[in-house]
Structure formats: structure tokens, C-alpha cells
Amino acid sequence: xxxxxxxxxxxxxxxxxxxxxxxVSAVSIALGMVLGLWLAFGxxxxxxLIRRASAVYRSAWRGTPILVQLLIVFYLLPEIGLDVPPxxxxxIALTMNTAxxxxxxxxxxxxxxxxxxxEAARMLGLGVLHIRVRILVPxxxxxxxxxLVNETISILKNSSLISVIAVTELMRTSQQVVSxxxxxxxTYMIAAVVYLAMNLVLARAGAWFERRQAPAAAR
Amino acid sequence: MDEKPVVLVEGLHKHFGAAHVLKGIxxxxxxxxxxxxxxxxxxxxxxxxxSMAFLxxxxxxxxFIEGRLLGYRETDGKRVRDSDRNIDSVRSVIGMVFQHYNLxxxxxxxxxxxxxxxxxxxxxxxxxxxxxxxxxxxxxxGDKAHDFPARLSGGxxxxxxxxxxxxxxxxxxxxxxxxxxxxxxxxGEVLQVMQELAGEGMTMVVVTHEMGFAAHVADExxxxxxxxxxxxxxxxxxxxxxxxxRLREFLDTWxxxxx
Numbered sequence: 001x002x003x004x005x006x007x008x009x010x011x012x013x014x015x016x017x018x019x020x021x022x023x024v025s026a027v028s029i030a031l032g033m034v035l036g037l038w039l040a041f042g043x044x045x046x047x048x049l050i051r052r053a054s055a056v057y058r059s060a061w062r063g064t065p066i067l068v069q070l071l072i073v074f075y076l077l078p079e080i081g082l083d084v085p086p087x088x089x090x091x092i093a094l095t096m097n098t099a100x101x102x103x104x105x106x107x108x109x110x111x112x113x114x115x116x117x118x119e120a121a122r123m124l125g126l127g128v129l130h131i132r133v134r135i136l137v138p139x140x141x142x143x144x145x146x147x148l149v150n151e152t153i154s155i156l157k158n159s160s161l162i163s164v165i166a167v168t169e170l171m172r173t174s175q176q177v178v179s180x181x182x183x184x185x186x187t188y189m190i191a192a193v194v195y196l197a198m199n200l201v202l203a204r205a206g207a208w209f210e211r212r213q214a215p216a217a218a219r
Numbered sequence: 220m221d222e223k224p225v226v227l228v229e230g231l232h233k234h235f236g237a238a239h240v241l242k243g244i245x246x247x248x249x250x251x252x253x254x255x256x257x258x259x260x261x262x263x264x265x266x267x268x269x270s271m272a273f274l275x276x277x278x279x280x281x282x283f284i285e286g287r288l289l290g291y292r293e294t295d296g297k298r299v300r301d302s303d304r305n306i307d308s309v310r311s312v313i314g315m316v317f318q319h320y321n322l323x324x325x326x327x328x329x330x331x332x333x334x335x336x337x338x339x340x341x342x343x344x345x346x347x348x349x350x351x352x353x354x355x356x357x358x359x360x361g362d363k364a365h366d367f368p369a370r371l372s373g374g375x376x377x378x379x380x381x382x383x384x385x386x387x388x389x390x391x392x393x394x395x396x397x398x399x400x401x402x403x404x405x406x407g408e409v410l411q412v413m414q415e416l417a418g419e420g421m422t423m424v425v426v427t428h429e430m431g432f433a434a435h436v437a438d439e440x441x442x443x444x445x446x447x448x449x450x451x452x453x454x455x456x457x458x459x460x461x462x463x464x465r466l467r468e469f470l471d472t473w474x475x476x477x478x
Contacts, residue, residue: 119274120321120380123314124335124387125307134334139325 003186010177017173018194024087024169025156028094032155035095036102041132043107054103061100067161069093074165090162098155105147109140142213149206153199160195170194223286224249225312225391225422226271231280233263233270233446240266241277242446248391251420255433255454258443259469264426265318267443268395271424272315273306284309285390311339314389318396320376322368328355328379329364332386340387354382358412374405378412391422398429430473434458442466 007014042054061069073093077084084092113136121131141148163172174191178184226248233241240263248254256264269275271282273290282289287309291298301309322331332351336342342350355361358378360371368376377397384392394413398406410432417423417436427433433440433454440457442450442465450457450466461467 114319114321116317116319116321117323120315120317120383121323121335122274122307123272123310124383125311125339126335127307128303130338134338135323135325139323142325 001186002183003190006177006181006183006186006190010181013173013177014170014190014194017168017170018198020087020167020169020173021156021159021171021195022198024090024094024162024167025152025159028091028098028159029152029155031091031095032098032102035099036106037137039099039103040106040110043103044110058100058103061097062104066093066097066158067164069097070161070165086162086165086167089165090159090167094155094159094162097158098151101151101154102148105144105151106140108147109144110136112143113139145206145210145213149202152202152206156199156202157195224283225285226424227281227283227286228267228271229281229283231267231270231277231282233266233275233277235266240446241270243280244443244446244448246271246441246448248422248424250390250422252438253417253423253425253436254439254441255437256424256426256441256443257428257430257433257457257469258449259472262443263446264443265395268393268424268426272310272313272393276300285312311387312390313393314384314387314391315393316377316380316384316395316397318399320368320373320380320400322376322380322383324368327365327367328360328371328375328382331368331379332383335383336386350386351382354386355379357385358382359408372405373401374408377401377409381409381412381416385416391424392416394423394425394427396426396428398427428473430458430470442469444469 039054039057042050043058045051045054070090070093073096074086074089077089077092117135118131121135126135159169160171162169163175166172168176170191174187178187181187224247226246228244228246231241231244231246232239244263244267246254246267256267258264266275270277271289273282276290281291288301289309290301290306292301292305322328323334326334329348329351332354333344333347336347336350337344340347352361352364355364358381360375360378360382363371363375363379368379371379381392381397397413398409401409406429410429413423413425413432414436425432425437435454437454439451440454441448442457442463444465449463450461457466458470461470
């Protein structure tokens, strides 16, 4: 076992790979949150057509493997004339995937907010968009924070799949290191530790946010 | 007194699926009058009030707020649901208070009051907060301005909700069972605020189980049962000289409960 040798020779590569993993995951989660919010309100829309369309999207992206989604997006984009780099295809696929899961998380959170709060706001003349942005979403985000941290951890781990479309993130970096060191066991264990460390930081951050929000969220 | 009623309800019908919950209600509320709607649970009184605010759209009939039709547009005898903007405009003179207060828990008492002032009336922060503090003081919770609703008692929360509605300078206030969710010892403080409002000449429609309040404060009491108005009149007539069997029965049940 030669962990130290691998680390000292390849730490720059691991760092670059981990950075790519973090950036792709963070961007996908953030974009997925915006899309997921729209989708969540679509899922509870009074308009049947919007509700159905949202449900179809949700079920399609929740019901197929990320690896398959990734490859379809990767090969589909050039077909429709969008010549984007692999990293963009990766972000698009992960965003559209996490949007479906986040939408379900948000929908669950929104349903726990008493509808009377919206009625009171409507009677005061507040518009639908304002009610969503200023009254529903802030309360809902507090409620779903633990589930949202879970989803973020999922995406960060699943981002390892984008190595198959040649995005040099942590997983693909590890494969490259293996191909020069012939030390797969140590290399992948190092990768595992880096993934774990990133996720522990995420979990800690989530717990910190939860503690900070707790007093105001109490009813 | 103004020539036009503030609220005019004509032949109101409402169905929830197969249930016919409002069966042709007529009601006129003149300026500075207090109308209390009483009746057993399920009589349709809350649905009536919600229809009068178009929170529950009514099926037939009309609701006029200061002479403007609420909720629908009528052209060539056909009627279509009005735009949200028009509905907002017509009901901008209505302030509503709910059984469960419906405060926003992530905003302070003051934040609850200033939100619509800033967003709907487009006031600056300082002006909105000045009005907010004034309204909270008016209902006796001025010292709670910076507390979140979870820190307030039920009575304080309901008074904050009243302040929130009053801040928008409504011409009529709707109260939907405003004390039904309160612990008994907190009912009085809310009724007192409502009585003060009535004394200042606020036009009010109050759906309530508080017979004492209705007897002392109302100009007119409307008794509903089974989706119909069974009897209406000054409180003395309703409470002391009930004509219908159903009202007598309702009052007897209520009296036997309060012993």
C-alpha cells in the first residue's frame, strides 16, 4: 500500500478533479433548484394540463437511470445542432435529473404550509408570484432542508458517472492516475475519502443552517 | 348613511360537488353597520363569508362590493370569471380575519403587517413600519412588533392578524369565526378589539359563535341553517323573540351549553 506516494505525485490531479466534481455538482444543484421550484408549483397547479405535464417530466426523470440520461443528453445535443462541451452536457443532465427529485421534495414541503396563509395573502392583494417567492418558498426551504442536503449528497456522488462522457472530474482523474500507477485499490480508496470528505462538509453545513433557522421556523 | 350598501349579496348559490351549501342568500350590509351571522356548524355561514370574498367562488347570484360585481364579468348575459387583477381591485376594500389567524410564521408581527403595505400599497419601509407599529399598538400588541408569531399567544396572534387587515384601510371587515380557535380566557381580548372597531364606525360582517358579542354589538343578526337564512333582524328580536322553531332550538342548545 503506497498511499503517500500516490498522493504526493498526483495531488494536483486529485485537487483539479475534486474541484470539477464540486463545481459540476454545485451548479447542477443550483440550476436544478430553480427548475425544481417551477416544477413543484406545476405539480400542485390548479391547471390540470400543467399538473399532468409536470408529472410526466417528474416521472420520466425519476424513473430512468442517471447514466442513461447522461448518455442520451450527451448524444442528443449534437443531433439537434448544439455542439456543447461534455461538461455542459453533464450539467444539463444532472440539472434535469435533480430538478425532478427536488420538485418532489419541494412539493411535499409546500403541502405542509396551511392554505390559509395564501388566502390571507390573497385578501391583502398580494400577487401569486410574490406569495410564492416571499411567503411559501422561504418557509418550505426550511422544512425541506434535511431532504435537500440528502439530494445534494446524492448528486455529488452520482456526478462520478459523468466520467463516462470524458469530463475530468474526481472519478475520471482517479482512472487516469490508475493508468499510470497501476495502483487501483489505493487510488480508488483515495477518491472515496475525498468524496466522503466533501459530503461530510455538506452535511455539516446543512446541520449548521438547520440550527440557525430553528428558532424562527418554530410555530 | 351611504345610499349604496358596502356589501350586497343577491340570490347566492354555492355547491361543493353534490352538496348544495348556499341556497339563495340575500344580504345587504350598509356603511358602519355590524352584521353578525350565526348558526350551527355546517349551516353555510363560513362559506357565505368566503363567497362574499370570492375565496370560494359562488355558482349563482351576485356579490357587489361598493357597487362593483365581485369575481365575474358579465357581457350579453353570459358571465366569465374575472381576471385576478380585477378581483384584487374589487376586494381591496375588504379586510379579512380568519379563524386560524393565518399569520406568516417566518415574519415578525410587524413584518406581517408591513408586507402588503410595502408590496401592494408600495409604501417605503419607514412609512410602512410607522403604520405597522401604529396598527399593532391600536390592537394592543405594540410591544410584540418584533416577535415571531410562535412567540405570541393565540389572542395576540389574532389581534396581529386584525392589525394586518386594518393597515390596508379596508372599508369593510370580514371576521370568519375569529375566536373559535382561541382558549376561552383569550376570547375577550379579541372581542374587545372588535367592539372598539365597531364603535369607530367600521362596517363589519362577523361569522361567530359568540352570542354575547352578537347581542351587544350587532346591528343585525342573521341566523342561517342548512344553507338558508332562516331569520334576520335586530339582536333583541333574534335572541329574545325568535319566531322560527329552528332558531329557538339553536338558542336553547347554546344556552344549555353555556350553563
